[in-house]
Amino acid sequence: MTTIDDLETTIIDLPLRRLQQFTAMGARHQSAVLVVLRTDDGLTGIGEAVTPCGPWWSGDSVESIAATIDTYLEPVVVGTRPADLQRTLLAMDRVVYNASFAKAAIEMALFDLLGKALGCGVSTLLGGAVRDRLPLNWPLATGDVGRDADEGAEMRTRGLASGFKVKMGALAPDADLARLEALAQRLNGAAPLRVDPNEAWSEVTAASAIPRLEAVGVDLIEQPVARWNVDAMARLTDRARVGVMADEGVRTPPDMMETAKRRAASVVSLKLMKSGGLLASQRIAAIAQAAGIPVYVGTFLETGVGTAATMHLAATLGELPYGGEPVGPLLMDGDVVHSPQTYAEGALWLPDGDGLGVSLDLDRVAHHRRDGRRRVYAAATWPGG
Numbered sequence: 001m002t003t004i005d006d007l008e009t010t011i012i013d014l015p016l017r018r019l020q021q022f023t024a025m026g027a028r029h030q031s032a033v034l035v036v037l038r039t040d041d042g043l044t045g046i047g048e049a050v051t052p053c054g055p056w057w058s059g060d061s062v063e064s065i066a067a068t069i070d071t072y073l074e075p076v077v078v079g080t081r082p083a084d085l086q087r088t089l090l091a092m093d094r095v096v097y098n099a100s101f102a103k104a105a106i107e108m109a110l111f112d113l114l115g116k117a118l119g120c121g122v123s124t125l126l127g128g129a130v131r132d133r134l135p136l137n138w139p140l141a142t143g144d145v146g147r148d149a150d151e152g153a154e155m156r157t158r159g160l161a162s163g164f165k166v167k168m169g170a171l172a173p174d175a176d177l178a179r180l181e182a183l184a185q186r187l188n189g190a191a192p193l194r195v196d197p198n199e200a201w202s203e204v205t206a207a208s209a210i211p212r213l214e215a216v217g218v219d220l221i222e223q224p225v226a227r228w229n230v231d232a233m234a235r236l237t238d239r240a241r242v243g244v245m246a247d248e249g250v251r252t253p254p255d256m257m258e259t260a261k262r263r264a265a266s267v268v269s270l271k272l273m274k275s276g277g278l279l280a281s282q283r284i285a286a287i288a289q290a291a292g293i294p295v296y297v298g299t300f301l302e303t304g305v306g307t308a309a310t311m312h313l314a315a316t317l318g319e320l321p322y323g324g325e326p327v328g329p330l331l332m333d334g335d336v337v338h339s340p341q342t343y344a345e346g347a348l349w350l351p352d353g354d355g356l357g358v359s360l361d362l363d364r365v366a367h368h369r370r371d372g373r374r375r376v377y378a379a380a381t382w383p384g385g
């Protein structure tokens, strides 16, 4: 069997089609670290790490991810065999604590290599696909009610959305809820409506906001309070008549165990980067399933590489009552893979082909490759002030 003899990282900056407004900041670019593994017999595996438009989520940045990989993880990975994937993951854990984003990128590239070596898709390596598509929640995140409503209607018409997810938390709670209520009225029940305040609320704010959200038809409320406040999540989950989803609060299988024991969520979001990859995400999903808690397929706005990996994971998950949101390639102006993902009928579809089923477009990688220092993120400002 083949041996990995080269690992290369590349930071790329991709423009977004429109402002993506998070609680802490607005973004017009998405940056990613691409990982390319090569074997001595000519195979190539690709992986990717992204943060949600900057280091505000976990402290990881594309710059720190690339440095961790180049300095500490590359020496662990080079010289190993793709077939020893689990052994390589354990070896990385012995050398670098945490660093789930960097490890997820390498694991993704290892799975791509292994699939290519064995002639099967990554979802087959993960146990086999039980679904070929994932219903999509389109992120409404410009902060402007009129623009969000128009975009939502357009995405429904184009078959790119089965539901909507609205970012909240950048405004004061009353103004934010009034904005959401106006948006819900404009959308008029066209599709399920979900919200994500990204930890912005206190427990008291969340407790008064949730009934107002329920009243306008919101059926899923993501991480309303701080990630560490598991007790508040448990109380809110107990009182809510709709789903309360943990995102920031569940990164690892032990986090999931704690959340399950304390009933501190009624839904849990899976993301490759936050847990360290495909296998860790499957472990979280298994614990959630055993606790009767459904999972959701989240995103940090991956390119076509990470989106394909996310879809391979999603394909192995039986119950996904709220679908997911891997929409990165639709938000980016240009991608770095040859064949774009298939988005149709309100869903993302599982790619064909060996490994991840995507290949890098090296011209586009060269075009978007970062040269020198670059600042691409802006502090939170709503459009129009």
Ligand code: MN
Pocket (backbone or CB within 6 Å): 196, 198, 222, 223, 247, 248
């Ligand atoms: Mn979230």
